[in-house]
Amino acid sequence: MAGSLRQAIDRTTPAMLRARGSFKWAAPGPGGFGAAVAEMDFGAAPAILDALAGLSADANFGYLPPSLAEELSAACAEFARRRYGWEVDPALIHHVPDVIKALELAITRFSRPGAPVILPTPAYMPFLSVPAFLGREIIQVPMRDDGAGFFTLDLDGISGAFRAGGHLLIFCNPYNPLGRVFTRPEMTELSEVVDRHGGRVFADEIHGPLVYPGTRHVPYASTSDLAASxxxxxxxxxxxWNLPGLKCAQVILTNEPDRQRWEEMGLFAAHGASNPGVVANIAAYRHGEQWLDEILGYLDENRRLLARLLGRHLPGVRYRPPDGTYLAWFDCSALDLPDSPGELVTRRAQLTVVDGPAFGDGGAGSFRFNFATPQPVLTEMVERIASALRPA
Ligand SMILES: Cc1ncc(COP(=O)(O)O)c(C=O)c1O
Structure with a gap:
């Protein structure tokens, strides 16, 4: 990592983070510590700031110009080829304001009307609330735990969920909150199960760029024609690149029926990606990879530092450093606690985390902790968590 970026990160104090006013740091209130919301504390890539300044200088704040939309489709396709070895047709990359909007479209327009949604759990919280909001039942399929914090898909459970009437499976890879990055063989097996039942998959790969050295993100739809279909x-x-407030995400289609259906939806079903979001995504994909890799290097250190800090202060907490994402899953079920661990941490340490039950079945006794923060702050956070969970 370039010395200057690292120094700038390491010098960032909690007071400075609070003063920046991010949601993550505002949530715990004055003097508190934020580790719940999935944001990073590392500023932004210079290429993105330049792109936003350029947009401002031109006051290009009207509706999304088709030329910018096309440029983003091309940039996203180039990034997928370069980073993941995945060839996608830019004409099949569409823009939406965010991934949750994409999920809504997948449920309402691309899954069998009224059919339950299948969800491996513990799951990113909106995967539980969005289908419910849209009037869909959710069939939760708890992940299999090998006893050491390594989770795999329960394919028998998923088969059963399809047999029970489920149609769309939400597949989050890299997996928020468990940090798994699924292997090609695992995904091949999954795609065979889905195909056998005539099911569909919503592949949420928003964390794809955040995979640590030694592991590779393989897009699910790239694994076979079957999966793509x-x-x-x-x-x-x-x-x-920490840009969720700019409102821009991509839906990548990989089969002809979906292409046709997307066209039939008409312009306004999916509109709403913002000009700032689009130029920032273009800049990230085209000129942001060096920054991303520097940040990944720092996060790689953080996920290991976390293991050492927990070993020292909280050996009873089970934590497996994630293969992707900056989210850690702390299983506290071996501790004898008077209350839910996330609840105790938030209350006693004034440190917001996301408590396990919010992630659905399999979440109780655990909590999710965001480690995308400067290392001195991370160290202080773990000390605070340790005092919150220590017997009174
Ligand atoms: C797995 C996953 N999907 C979707 C989102 C939300 O994405 P968006 O802000 O684009 O709706 C998040 C945010 O943390 C996430 O972790």
Whole structure:
């Protein structure tokens, strides 16, 4: 990592983070610590700031010009080829304001009307609330736990969910909150199960850019023609480069029936990606990879530092460093606690985390912790968590 970026990050104090006013740091209130919301504390890539300044200088604040939309489709396709070895047709990359909007479209327009949504759990919280909001039942399929914090898909459970009437499976890879990055063989097996039941997959790959050295993000739809034929993929630069407030994500289509259906939806079903979001995503995909890799290097250190800090202060907490994402899953079920651990941490340490039950089945006894923060702050956070969970 370039010395200057690292120094700037390491010098960032909690007071400075609070003063920036991000949602993550505002949530815990004055003097508190934020580790719940999925944002990073590292500023933004210079290429993105330049692109936004350029847009401002031109006051290009009207509706999204088709030329910018096309440029983003091309940039996203180039990034997918370069980073993941995945050839996608830019004409099949569409823009939406965010991945949650893409999920809504997948449910309402691309899954069997009224059919339950299948969801491996513990799951990113809106995966539980969005289908419910749209009037869909959710069939939760708890992930299999090997006892050491390594989670795999329960394919028998998923088969059963399809047999029970489920149609669209939400497949989050890299997996928020468990940090798994699925292997090609795992995804091949999954695609065979989905195909056998005539199911569909919503592949949420928003964390795809955030995969650590030693592991590779393989897009699910790239694994076979079979997978491509039943999948809608959603992604964005918003996690890798910390841009969710700019409102821009991509839906990647990989089969002809979906292409036709998307066209039939008409312009306004999916409109709403913002000009700032689009130029920022273009800049990220085309000129932001060096920054991303520097940040990944720092996060790689953080996920290991976290293991050492927990070993020292909280050996009873089970944590497996994630293969992707900056989210850690702390299983506290071996501790004898008077209350839910996330609840205790938020209350006693004034440190917001996301408590396990919010992630659905399999979440109780655990909580999700965001480690995308300067290392001195991370160290202080773990000390605070340790005192919150220590017997009174
Ligand atoms: C797996 C996953 N999907 C979707 C989102 C939300 O994305 P967006 O802001 O584009 O709706 C997040 C945010 O943290 C996420 O972790």
């Amino acid at each position: 039943h999948t809608l993929t959603a992604t964005s630069a918003s996690k890798g």
